Amino acid sequence: xxxWGLCCIFKEQPITFRRATAAFLSKKNRSEQLRYLNGLVLHxxxxxxxxxxxxKDNGIGDFRINSQILPLKTHPELGYAIGDLPDGQLxxxxxxxxxxxxxxxxxxxxxxxxxxxxxxxxxxxxxxxxIDELAYQAELADLVNADVINIHGGGAYxxxxxxxxxxxxxxxxxxxxxxxxxxxxxxxxxxxxxDLLPVCLETGIPFVYDVHxxxxxxxxxxxxxxxxxxxxxxxxxPLFHVSSPLASWHGKNxxxxxxxxxxxxxxxxxxxxxxxxxxxxxxxxxxxxxxxSHFLKPRII
DNA sequence: AGCGGTCAAGTTGAT
DNA sequence: ATCAACTTGACCGCT
Numbered sequence: 094x095x096x097w098g099l100c101c102i103f104k105e106q107p108i109t110f111r112r113a114t115a116a117f118l119s120k121k122n123r124s125e126q127l128r129y130l131n132g133l134v135l136h137x138x139x140x141x142x143x144x145x146x147x148x149k150d151n152g153i154g155d156f157r158i159n160s161q162i163l164p165l166k167t168h169p170e171l172g173y174a175i176g177d178l179p180d181g182q183l184x185x186x187x188x189x190x191x192x193x194x195x196x197x198x199x200x201x202x203x204x205x206x207x208x209x210x211x212x213x214x215x216x217x218x219x220x221x222x223x224i225d226e227l228a229y230q231a232e233l234a235d236l237v238n239a240d241v242i243n244i245h246g247g248g249a250y251x252x253x254x255x256x257x258x259x260x261x262x263x264x265x266x267x268x269x270x271x272x273x274x275x276x277x278x279x280x281x282x283x284x285x286x287x288d289l290l291p292v293c294l295e296t297g298i299p300f301v302y303d304v305h306x307x308x309x310x311x312x313x314x315x316x317x318x319x320x321x322x323x324x325x326x327x328x329x330x331p332l333f334h335v336s337s338p339l340a341s342w343h344g345k346n347x348x349x350x351x352x353x354x355x356x357x358x359x360x361x362x363x364x365x366x367x368x369x370x371x372x373x374x375x376x377x378x379x380x381x382x383x384x385x386s387h388f389l390k391p392r393i394i
Numbered sequence: 395a396g397c398g399g400t401c402a403a404g405t406t407g408a409t
Numbered sequence: 410a411t412c413a414a415c416t417t418g419a420c421c422g423c424t
Contacts (some may be wrong), residue, residue, distance in 0.1 A: 101417050112419055114401055159417065168402060205416050209403040219404070226403090245415085248405045280415080282406060334416090350416095373416065401420080409412080 095363070095388065096201065096330065098155030098371035099148060099381050106378055108143045111136050113164040118171050126171060130164070131178040137162045138187035141237070145191055148200045153381055155201040155332075155369045158239065160230065167225045185236060192238035201369055203241030203274075203332070204230045211247035212263040213256040220263060224271075231270040241332055243276040243301050246284030246292075253283070257292060264296045276301045276332065285312035286319045293326045300326040303334035304360055305350075305373070317362045324366070331366075335359055335384075336373035352376040354384045364388075 102110065111133045118126050141162065148156050165171045175181045195202050210223045230242050250256050267275065277293055278301035279286045286300070286307055293300040302323035304316060314322075324331050337355040352375045363370065374380035 109419085110417090112401090114420055116401075117421065157416065161417085161419095165402075171402090207403080207417095208405075208415050211404065214404075216404090222403070243416090250405085282415095371416090375417095377417090395424100397422105397424085399420105399422095401418105404415105406414090407412100408414105409410100 094367055096154035096369040097152075097381050097385050098157060098201070098332075098369055099144075099153050099378055100157045100205075100371055100373055101159040102377060103144070103147075104375075104377040104379050106147055108140050108147060110140050110159055110162060111164075112161050115165060115168060115171055118165065127173060127178055130173060131180050131184070134163055134175075134178060134184050135180060135187065138184055138191065141191050142187065142194060145194050145198070145200050145202075147378070149194075149198040151378070151382060152385065153378070154199060155203070155371060156195075157371055158202055158204055158233075158237070160204060160206050160226075163229070163233065166229050167222070188233065188236040192236055196238050201241075201330070202234075202237055202239040203243060204234060204239055205243045206230055208245070210244055212244065213247040213250075213260040215250055215256075215259065220259075224263075224267070227271045227275070228268070231268075231274060234274055235270065240274060240329065241276055241301075242271065242274045243278050243332070245278055245280045246289055249283050253288065257288065261292050261295060264292070264298060272298075278303050278334070279306050279310070281306040281309035283310075285310050286323070287312035287314055290322055290326070297328075298326070299328070299331070301332050301334065303336075303373075305334065305336040305338075305358070316360050320360065320362055320366075324368075330369055332369045332371065333363065334371050334373055350375055353380045356384070356387055359384070 175184050210226050214220055276299045277289045300323045337351040337358045339351045350373055372381045
């Protein structure tokens with residue numbers, strides 16, 4: 094049985110997440126900043142609850158939470174703690190309600206920190222800021238009961254072996270709140286499954302297998318074998334990603350995502366697995382419902 | 395109310 | 410050298 098996942102936002106549903114810009118906020122004094130952020134974050138906490146309700150009502154068992162749900166949380170000048178907000182208690186309560194709802198209705202949630210979150214960089218400042226970002230997402234994950242914080246390997250910096258060593262060492266030094274949720278995903282230009290699986294095995298970090306990225310950046314190992322290896326890295330329900338290229342696999346940029354999933358792109362060997370598959374498609378909830386409908390056709394007999 | 399330039403952060407590869 | 414892509418368009422000043 095596949096648990097289908099929706100990523101971050103909606104195409105048609107009137108559920109939106111607000112954001113803030115640093116340029117705008119930095120023109121205000123601190124208490125005005127916190128008041129502005131307070132309203133915005135309350136809105137986002139309520140939107141998350143609505144998103145989880147939509148998922149449950151539509152048979153969608155997984156929702157990826159946008160990293161910007163607490164905008165500028167770790168910004169060097171504008172950053173804040175939830176407790177700094179005028180209604181901090183209420184904000185926390187609303188996120189906890191999301192956590193209760195997702196537990197009661199079995200809607201899995203997770204985070205995917207953005208491209209600036211790197212545990213392989215040679216720059217100590219980049220690593221430190223990344224760990225800050227991961228700590229923030231772990232704190233929020235605690236409130237909302239999210240069990241995954243998924244990142245990529247990052248850059249190669251001209252020497253992939255050294256970068257992988259830094260990645261490994263940084264993972265091993267992470268606090269447990271982060272490490273217990275952290276996962277590694279293959280990307281489409283630097284780190285293939287073959288690069289990351291050894292790190293996952295050594296650290297006990299689960300491997301998020303993105304089959305689209307694997308097709309963009311192959312490593313000589315087939316989808317079936319990689320699926321099996323990925324499954325073994327998980328101590329809970331495995332999480333995989335699927336998407337289709339915008340133009341075609343042979344076009345100039347197959348990395349761009351299409352609106353919907355082209356059914357042949359879904360690996361046959363996944364069909365009978367007990368896994369979560371997050372659908373990375375521009376049509377969002379419409380794409381998830383579309384792909385689900387292909388698997389829910391009434392069976393003969 | 396609607397338009398459009400702009401938005402914290404790192405790294406890569408296409409142009 | 411610039412720029413889009415990456416999990417995602419949304420924000421906000423201007424008219």
